[in-house]
Amino acid sequence: MxxxxxxxxxxxxxxxxxxxxxxxxxxxxxxxxPLPTTVELRLKPEGGVLPKQLVVKVVGPDAGEVVTPLNTTKFKVSEDGRLYLSLRTSATPTANTPIRFTVVGTADDAYAVVFPVVLSSRNPRLFGEDLFREQTKAPVVQATGSSDATGALKAVLTTQTPSATPGGSTTQFTIPAGVQLRDPLGAVVAGTVNVRMKQLDTRSVAQFSGNGILFQPLTAAGQPSPTQQFGTVAGGVQILAYNDDYQLIKSFAKPARLTFRLIPQLINPQKNRPVQAGDLISLFSYDATVGRWQQEPAGIVVRNAQNELEYVAEVTHLSDWVAAFTNSICEAGPVFKISSRVPPGNLLYRCQVIDATTNLPVPNTSGNTDFYSTITNGRTLPLYFLPTGSRIKLNVYDSESPTVVTSAAVDGCAATQVPLDLSSFKTPKNLPxxxxxxxxxxxxxxxxxxxxxxxxxxxxxxxxxxxxxxxxxxxxxxxxxxxxxxxxxxxxxxxxxxxxxxxxxxxxxxxxxxxxxxxxxxxxxxxxxxxx
Incomplete structure (x- = not known):
């Protein structure tokens, strides 16, 4: 050719x-x-189609250190929604002196993409970000206010989200008048204040950052704690705020009020009963720039003037926020070593993790009970983030016959190798x-x-x-x-x-x-x- x-x-x-x-x-x-790609940002446009005129620029303290892989500042999103960024050869990011900048994408018919990035090294980073139309059907809302030259908010600013599902949870976020607004470096933020919120669907933790896994979340004191998984979720919201110069608002001199309206059937698994006034529910924040969850001071369940249950908490910074009961999980589980006659290739076979006690499938972090894997001879298939104390079996289904192979029952938290003989599977008719x-x-x-x-x-x-x-x-x-x-x-x-x-x-x-x-x-x- x-x-x-x-x-x-x-x-x-x-x-x-x-x-x-x-x-x-x-x-x-x-x-x-070409310069090495340091950041890949994948935009996920509502409806799957990018706006026709999407203008991209980089702003912020270290914007001058950011270029395209071709060493220009002509930033452009590819047809499939990807933006690639590199650092100038002179840039030397470290943990103590990180490179900070914000990616801004604007189009006439869409909410602005305002995505902060913090780089402590040149190691490649991959991010994803939603892009919403202004006439969105998603549970997204944007409100505006104003702060004076000292960063003090001139009037109370309240933002209320719609529900992600009929009858589902909603969020109200209120910043009191006079509160000073600050950016990530502590500088005051003056001018028009734009607050955008997206309500998260509490029924599906798979949409949360990390697929609902809190990997070694920081305690309130900043120390790593055991990995957990969101269980029963009371409310979740993503909050972004910035001025017309796209200077990010990160913190407040005094707390703002975060309120989740609770669904009536919400269960308190610690008490084995419906949630009621006076219950404390853990609150977690997620900082996308470092990719980490942190536990915050817990909020409390109260009844409002309409006698409805609400969850109320005070917050001093902006992040993704989730109020939830969590489950204990193990970071690493068993590793299955496969013996098979299936030749190398990309043929995928259906697999299920089964609870050895109930014989019911165990959902993965995406909420699905099935996953697919190649089963080439000698391949290892590791499992992660299984419930603490669980005993599990692995089912693998032959794609050419009704044969199902089930492993021995093993401890879900034992990082041991388990043999799995799949030699009874038929050789595929159409080999890759x-x-x-x-x-x-x-x-x-x-x-x-x-x-x-x-x-x-x-x-x-x-x-x-x-x-x-x-x-x-x-x-x-x-x-x-x-x-x-x-x-x-x-x-x-x-x-x-x-x-x-x-x-x-x-x-x-x-x-x-x-x-x-x-x-x-x-x-x-x-x-x-x-x-x-």
């Missing part, structure tokens, strides 16, 4: 390319190697075939010193569809004349679109309708610029 002339420039496109033509002859080429994807140069040998990068990033989709999927990174191996990977993600006989580039999100080369007719998908690069 020979690509048109621009493909011959694949290693150069987007790398400050000055000239590229086909054939490459007597052309001076200069380029800059590995396909090599290769960018191949017309050389007997490459001049490795000339290569500006040793990795190419690519995405594919089946022709006629809209969603792009990442291929594994195509890498150059010394002594070869190609960048290549082996994958089971694409299949012989199908037609795909492909896009590729020298950095994530910068897919400067795109080709539609490429039929894979053998187990090697070869993309022939015409240029001899890198040949010896």
């Amino acid at each position: 020979n690509y048109p002339s621009q493909i011959g420039c694949l290693l150069l496109t987007g790398l400050a390319m000055y000239a590229c033509q086909n054939p490459l002859k007597d052309v001076e080429l200069r380029f800059i190697e 075939v590995p396909v090599t994807v290769a960018l191949q140069f017309p050389c007997k040998s490459l001049n490795e010193a000339k290569l500006p990068t040793k990795a190419i990033y690519a995405q594919f989709r089946e022709s006629g569809t809209t969603n792009w999927y990442d291929l594994p990174v195509l890498r150059y191996e010394p002594g070869k004349t190609e960048f290549s990977i082996v994958t089971y993600d694409v299949k012989i006989g199908k037609t795909y679109d492909i896009q590729a580039g020298a950095s994530p999100g910068n897919y400067t080369v795109s080709q539609p309708d490429q039929l894979i007719d053998s187990n090697k998908w070869v993309i022939r690069i015409k240029t001899k610029e890198y040949c010896n």
Whole structure:
């Protein structure tokens, strides 16, 4: 498969390319190697479609240290909602001197994306953020107020969410007049105050940060505590506040009031009865910039003027907030070592964790009772975050027959290896075939010193569809004349679109309708610029 002339420039496109033509002859080429991606922010637009005119900028104390992987400040979200950011080579983030900035995305018909980032190292970070239309059907509300030059709120600011479900919990958040508003560094926040709240569905902890797992949450004193899982949830809300310069509001000089309206059937599992006035329920906050939960002073259940039950707490900073009873879980559980005749590939088999006492499925952190895994011979299948004190079995279902293999009952908190013999499973009729994807140069040998990068990033989709999927990174191996990977993600006989580039999100080369007719998908690069 020979690509048109621009493909011959694949290693150069987007790398400050000055000239590229086909054939490459007597052309001076200069380029800059891409910077490592430090932050990948995946936007999740309501309805699955990004706004047409989404403008992205970076603001905040260290915004000047943030660039694209191509070392520009032309920030752009990809078609599939991804934003890739890098740090300038001069930036040196540490735990004591982190890099702080805020990603801002604006569009005419959507609420602004205002996402704070704190980096204490150059290690890659992956984040996700919702993007809501202004005429949203989601339980999202935005209110505005005003603070003076000293950051003092001029009037009481109250925000009330709609319910995430009919008859479900709602949240009211009230900041008293005169309270000084401060940003994450303690500076006052003056001007127009925008407060946006999203009500969380208390029926599904899977939507909470960490899928409802509080991994070693900090105590009120700032010390790590045992990992827990949300059980019965009284209320949950995400709160974001900022001024018109997108200066974030993080804390208050005096407490604000957080109120969850409770559903009548809410149970207090500690008392084994419905919740009633006077009950204390734990309160947790989540800081997305560091990815950690912290236990806050508990709130109390009261009856309001309408004789309805409410949960009331005082808070001094903004975060995601959840009031809930929690369950004790184990960070690591048994590891199942599989014996099978299933050949290597990406065939997935249905699995269930079963409570050995009740014989009922145990839901995972996403609330599902099934999960899927490959079962290649020698594979290990570890389990995590099982209830403390549980005894479990693992069911694995053959996809080619009614056969179900059940493991021995084991302690859910014992991090021990358990053999699991699946050799009774039938060999699949349609075995997956590995396909090599290769960018191949017309050389007997490459001049490795000339290569500006040793990795190419690519995405594919089946022709006629809209969603792009990442291929594994195509890498150059010394002594070869190609960048290549082996994958089971694409299949012989199908037609795909492909896009590729020298950095994530910068897919400067795109080709539609490429039929894979053998187990090697070869993309022939015409240029001899890198040949010896």
